[in-house]
Amino acid sequence: MSEAKTAGRELSYAQAIQEAIAIAMERDERVFLMGEDVGVYGGAFQVTGDLVHRFGDDRIIDTPIAELGGAGVAVGAALTGMRPIYEFQFSDFATLAMEQIVNQAAKLRFMLGGAVSVPLVMRFPAGSGTGAAAQHSQSLEAWLGHVPGLKVLQPATPYDAKGMLLAAIEDPDPVMIYEHKILYKMKGEVPEGHYTVPIGKALVRREGPDATVVASSIMVHKALDAAEKLAEEGIDLEVVDLRSVRPMDRETIIRSVMKTGRLVCVYEGVKTLGVGAEISAMVAESEAFDYLDAPILRLGGAEAPIPYNPELEKAVVPQVPDIIAAVRQLVRKER
C-alpha cells in the first residue's frame, strides 16, 4: 500500500470505483474503459459519471450493444499492450460474452505457453434487490470462478471496491469484478489517492469464538447485522468477508473454522454448485474437519430465477433472519 490517507473521508461504493478508474487512467495512459452508455450517460449505475469529460471519448469509449464483440475487443487490446477495463451494463449480459471470457481471455496465456498475458479487467454489476427481475439480477460469479485463468473478486465495501479495482488494473492477468448493485450507494471510508487491496485475501470483519460465517459481497453486511443481533443473545460470531472467489483464501477460512468449530456460508448466488459449495468442500477436506462441532451449513439463493415482486425477490436470497436462524440452529445443537 502506498501512502494512503486514512482521514475519515466517505465515498459511495460507485464513487470509490470511479475514483479508482480515474487514478489508474491518470497514472497509466494504457488504461481505458469501454462499455455500454459509459460516456455522457455516465453508466447505467453512474459509475463512470463525468469521466468522459475528463478523459475524452477515446479513453471512455461507448460501445454498441454488442457484448461478445465488446469483450473480445477488450481481449485484443489487452493482448497488444493496452490495459482495458470493460464494463458490462448488467452482469447478466456477460452471458452473451462467455466465449471471449472463457475461451479466449482465460486461456490465451496458457494456450500460448506463457508467451502473452491478458491484463484485462471486467466489471459486472450483479445481484438482486432492484426489482429488475430475472434477467437483470443474477449472481453468476461461480460460473467464472470455475475457470482457471481468471481471477474473480467480490468487493463488499467502498474501500475494497477502490483498492481491488486498482489491484486488478495493475494485475497481469484477467480479473473479473462482481459489484453488487445495491452496494453502489453504500457509503464508507475511502482514503484519497492510490492504494491497492491484495487479490486473493479474505478479511475477518468481525472476530468471535462461537461460529464462522463466510459471506460474500452484500451478504457480508447482512452477516454483520445478524452478528449484532446474535450478540444480544450471547452468541458471538466471526464474520469472514470472502472478497475473492478465485483464488480463494483457504488459509484465512480454515484458520477461522479451526477457531470456532462451526461454519455457515452465506452467498446470494444459487445455493447448489455455488461458491458456498466450494468453501464447504474445502473445509471438509482440510485439517479443520476435525475441529467441526456441527455440520457445515450453506445459505444461498433459492433454486429459482429472481422474481419481480419485491416480497418474492427478498424470499429467494438469504436475509438477516435466515442467517440468525441458521446460526442458532448450529450453536444450540451443541449447547
Place this chain on the structure above:
Amino acid sequence: MSSTAAETIAPLSGDNRPFAFRQFSPETLKTALRQMYLIRRFEEGAEESYMRGLIHGTMHLSIGQEASAVGSCLALSDTDQITSTHRGHGHCIAKGAEVGRMFAEFFGKETGYCRGRGGSMHIADVTKGNLGANGIVGGGLPIAVGAALSMKMQKRKDVVVCFFGDGANNEGAFHESLNMAAIWKLPVIFVCENNKYGMSVSTERSTAVANIAERAVAYAMPGVTVDGNSISAVAEAVHVATKRARAGEGPSLVECKTYRHRGHSKSDRNRYRTKEEIAEWVAKDPIGRFETELKDYGILDEAGIAAIRDSVETEIANGIEFAKASPMPDPSEATRYVYSD
C-alpha cells in the same frame, strides 16, 4: 465483385503484368513462392507425422489455400498483427514462423511455439505479430478489432489482418466486429478465406448472400471478392485495404474464394462434396499457377524452381528432426502458465 468496389491499381503504362509482378521485386516474389511451398510441404509433413503417430489430437490442413495466406501477408511487417483460425498453419508460416518450432508444437514438445500447451489449433508467434490461431470459429474477429484499437490508441501505423473462414461469417462475432471496426475506423483488414464449406455445410446452404464480401455494405466498408487461388489477386486486394487502413480510413473486407484439398479435419470422410469438384479445384492449384506466372514473366526457370523446392525439402526435414529430438514438457509443469508467474 461486391457492390462496394475497392480502389484498383492502375497498371504502369505498357505493363500489363498482374499486380504482384508490378508491385514486388523478383526477390520478394521468389520468397513468396518459397513460402507457398513451405506451407504445402509443412502440411504434408504434418499429415504424414500424424499418420505415423507422432501427432495426436486433430488438425485442419490448408493445402490448396496457400495463396490467400501468403498473398495477404506479402506487404506486412513484423509489427503488423494477424489473427488466425483453426486452419492456421499457413498464416503462421506466411507471417514468418519457423517450421521447426511449429512441428515441435504439433509433437507436443517444450520447444514448440506454445511449449506443447496449444498444439495445432493455438499455434502463434507473437514475436512476428501472429496473435494466434483459434479453436473457436469467429473467436479471432473481435480480438483483431481490439488489436486494431490498440494500434490506433498507440498511434502506430501498423495494421491487423484478421483471417477467418466462410463458416465464421454467420457468427454474431463477425457482425459485431465489422460494425465496431467501421464505426471507429480501425486499421483492420478482414480476410475471409471462403473455401466453400463450413465443415460439411456449403455456403449456398449456410449463407444468404452469394458473396460474403457483399456483407461489407452493411458495415459501410469496401468489400471485394477475389480469386483466392491467385496470389496476385489476393495481394492486390489486401494491398489496397492495407493502404486504406494505414491512412486511417478504416477497415475493409476481402473475400478470397479458394478450396481446401483435404477434408475439414482428420475425421472427414468427404461425404458432402464430389470427387469431380475436388479434382476441378486441384487443377486450379495456386502453387502451380504462380509457378507458371513466374516462368512466363521471366523471374524463375525450372532450375530456379527446383532449387527452391530442394531448399524447402531440407528445411522441412530439419524441422521434423528438430521436433523429434526436442524434449517433452515436464508433467509437473502441467498447470504452469495459467497465470503470470
